[in-house]
Amino acid sequence: MNIKIRYVVLLTATTSLILTGILAGPSDINLKDVFRGLTLSSDDAVVKTIIWDMRIPRMFVSLLAGGCLGLAGVLIQLSTRSPLGDPNLFGIGGGAAIFLAVVAAGFLPLGHFGIFFGSICSSLLIAIFLSKLISKDNLTPIKIAIIGIAVGALTIAIGTSVISHGRVFPSQVIGLVSGSFTSSTWLTVYYLLPTLCLSLVISIIISKRFYPIMLGDVLSRSLGVNPVRTRTITMTIVAVLSGTSVYAGGLIGFIGLMSPHIAKRIFGNTPLKLVIGSVWIGSITTIFADQIARLLFSPIELPVGMITTVMGAPVMMYLALRIR
Amino acid sequence: MVNGFHSRLRQSFSVWTIVIIFLACCLLSGCSSEDIAKKNINAPLSTATTNPTPNVTRDPTHTPEPAKVVINIVDALGQEISFESTPKKIATISPTATEMLYLLGGSSILRDRSSDFPNQVKAVPSIGSAYNPSIEKIVAGKPDLVILEALTQARFVGMLKNYGLQVMAVKAETLDDIKTSILNIGSVIDKKDVASAKILDIEKRLLTVGSNDGRSVLLLISDQDRNLYAARPESYTGLIADILGMENKAAGLADSGPYPGFAAISPEAILKSNPDIIITISPAPAPAPRLSKTLVQIPPFAGLKAIRTDKVIEADVALFLQSPGPRIINAVEFLKKRLTPESS
Numbered sequence: 321m322n323i324k325i326r327y328v329v330l331l332t333a334t335t336s337l338i339l340t341g342i343l344a345g346p347s348d349i350n351l352k353d354v355f356r357g358l359t360l361s362s363d364d365a366v367v368k369t370i371i372w373d374m375r376i377p378r379m380f381v382s383l384l385a386g387g388c389l390g391l392a393g394v395l396i397q398l399s400t401r402s403p404l405g406d407p408n409l410f411g412i413g414g415g416a417a418i419f420l421a422v423v424a425a426g427f428l429p430l431g432h433f434g435i436f437f438g439s440i441c442s443s444l445l446i447a448i449f450l451s452k453l454i455s456k457d458n459l460t461p462i463k464i465a466i467i468g469i470a471v472g473a474l475t476i477a478i479g480t481s482v483i484s485h486g487r488v489f490p491s492q493v494i495g496l497v498s499g500s501f502t503s504s505t506w507l508t509v510y511y512l513l514p515t516l517c518l519s520l521v522i523s524i525i526i527s528k529r530f531y532p533i534m535l536g537d538v539l540s541r542s543l544g545v546n547p548v549r550t551r552t553i554t555m556t557i558v559a560v561l562s563g564t565s566v567y568a569g570g571l572i573g574f575i576g577l578m579s580p581h582i583a584k585r586i587f588g589n590t591p592l593k594l595v596i597g598s599v600w601i602g603s604i605t606t607i608f609a610d611q612i613a614r615l616l617f618s619p620i621e622l623p624v625g626m627i628t629t630v631m632g633a634p635v636m637m638y639l640a641l642r643i644r
Numbered sequence: 645m646v647n648g649f650h651s652r653l654r655q656s657f658s659v660w661t662i663v664i665i666f667l668a669c670c671l672l673s674g675c676s677s678e679d680i681a682k683k684n685i686n687a688p689l690s691t692a693t694t695n696p697t698p699n700v701t702r703d704p705t706h707t708p709e710p711a712k713v714v715i716n717i718v719d720a721l722g723q724e725i726s727f728e729s730t731p732k733k734i735a736t737i738s739p740t741a742t743e744m745l746y747l748l749g750g751s752s753i754l755r756d757r758s759s760d761f762p763n764q765v766k767a768v769p770s771i772g773s774a775y776n777p778s779i780e781k782i783v784a785g786k787p788d789l790v791i792l793e794a795l796t797q798a799r800f801v802g803m804l805k806n807y808g809l810q811v812m813a814v815k816a817e818t819l820d821d822i823k824t825s826i827l828n829i830g831s832v833i834d835k836k837d838v839a840s841a842k843i844l845d846i847e848k849r850l851l852t853v854g855s856n857d858g859r860s861v862l863l864l865i866s867d868q869d870r871n872l873y874a875a876r877p878e879s880y881t882g883l884i885a886d887i888l889g890m891e892n893k894a895a896g897l898a899d900s901g902p903y904p905g906f907a908a909i910s911p912e913a914i915l916k917s918n919p920d921i922i923i924t925i926s927p928a929p930a931p932a933p934r935l936s937k938t939l940v941q942i943p944p945f946a947g948l949k950a951i952r953t954d955k956v957i958e959a960d961v962a963l964f965l966q967s968p969g970p971r972i973i974n975a976v977e978f979l980k981k982r983l984t985p986e987s988s
Contacts, residue, residue: 347784619778
């Protein structure tokens with residue numbers, strides 16, 4: 321019963337947030353016109369453009385980017401056993417941010433796909449670097465977290481230097497560093513959807529490997545699961561997801577960190593439930609943050625990463641006090 | 645031993661196979677996505693299939709005329725733009741565009757939040773910041789034309805055009821830019837005579853103030869971390885001093901920091917350049933402290949010629965930085981007045 325209520329609440333929250341994303345916006349279109357635009361029965365091409373070309377793709381992008389972050393977060397936390405695992409905190413998203421800073425500064429003239437693929441590749445480079453650092457056997461979760469945070473700080477320092485060097489406008493910098501879904505298009509949706517689906521399928525397939533890893537590297541080996549190899553696969557998926565999410569909305573903090581913790585309390589502690597639950601929670605929290613970002617001071621938009629930080633920091637403090 | 649080696653080789657081979665297959669899948673999905681996206685990039689506009697030319701910005705009351713090009717202009721981004729009729733609903737999303745339009749007697753249906761001159765503009769609905777405007781609000785306003793600023797807003801041109809909007813850019817980097825942009829707007833809104841008259845007025849007033857000051861100057865601004873930046877002669881702020889014939893001590897410095905056209909300058913470099921005049925700009929509104937007041941309190945600066953002779957001038961942020969455009973003449977006249985011995 322309790323579980324059922326939780327699912328109903330989550331489903332209601334998801335539906336309401338999706339509807340808010342479609343029905344509300346900075347332009348004063350009344351609900352009747354929105355519904356007519358939604359069903360394509362409106363004669364007003366502008367309303368159709370606003371609904372179908374602005375609000376709906378943005379709603380999808382925030383859902384999918386949040387899902388990517390939630391999945392990346394849970395994969396790091398499961399494979400490293402560190403409760404502090406977050407793709408952006410560990411600098412994996414920072415790799416893509418450095419690449420996007422280089423593009424924004426005008427050093428690399430690339431098309432949409434070049435930027436998308438470059439974001440993934442740069443995140444992958446950081447993930448390989450991080451994997452090498454944490455590939456030693458028997459590293460404690462706290463050591464892995466410290467190494468991750470150090471790599472994260474390094475990528476932010478490099479990214480900031482690139483931004484300072486290039487003539488980048490303040491709003492672009494804020495969009496990249498604090499996150500923004502302002503320029504979401506269907507193209508972004510088309511890149512995000514297959515990436516998240518593919519990553520989710522692989523994550524579900526390998527989720528069984530996390531059971532022995534939870535018991536520690538030594539026990540995991542004796543149970544037939546190589547923790548280093550599993551981390552290599554996991555970090556590759558995390559890099560793809562982080563690069564994709566940074567490409568879609570910049571560095572959005574705390575989603576990857578808090579989604580697995582919330583999912584654990586709602587769905588339970590098995591890896592499979594955590595993987596699926598984190599994607600769902602990541603999506604909900606991100607779309608919620610985006611609604612606040614675009615509607616609170618409309619038409620002025622706040623950086624979505626700022627909202628996720630404001631939401632995530634107290635949640636993490638609460639969780640930290642609860643974790644034994 | 646050999647078996648162990650083979651087994652490890654096989655295991656690492658299988659890991660990397662998975663990794664490579666995964667990346668290849670992502671690459672393929674991306675490629676196919678791009679193909680789909682290319683086909684769909686204008687999909688929402690093509691939803692208006694009843695309209696053969698999906699120009700969502702047209703006034704519904706406007707009766708279609710035969711394709712007759714009335715006005716041709718080349719805007720500040722080098723775009724060749726044709727207008728078949730005078731645009732009725734114009735959105736100006738930068739102070740430069742807004743002030744140029746209102747100078748000629750035009751009016752805007754949408755503005756950015758920094759556009760606040762002349763006074764009646766304040767009643768026009770805002771689309772948010774000029775650096776991060778609400779594209780949805782612009783599209784919803786159904787303007788016949790969006791005028792933006794070329795240097796800071798060029799990245800919005802493609803985005804707005806994708807939604808079927810006519811976009812024109814203006815700029816105010818040099819006096820010629822200002823004149824050309826005013827003339828372009830004049831042509832578009834059918835007020836070419838007014839534009840010529842206004843340009844003539846600016847030229848006359850510039851002749852009156854003269855261009856033979858010859859004194860050295862630094863035009864300074866600070867950021868939230870109290871770093872100082874000097875306006876280069878190539879910037880709009882630098883142009884104001886340049887018109888008066890002042891020698892800008894920031895010439896040759898490289899563009900750096902958050903303000904385009906400004907160069908980061910160290911206190912040592914300021915002391916070394918020791919200009920006759922210092923012009924300060926404080927971006928934060930009062931009661932935030934004015935840079936002209938805080939600068940003189942920095943002990944090493946006490947020896948600066950400009951501070952010893954009380955030649956530190958606080959300039960209005962809108963006139964000197966935020967609103968490049970036709971009011972450049974007001975900025976030049978203000979500076980001239982403050983530089984003449986009687987007023988100082």
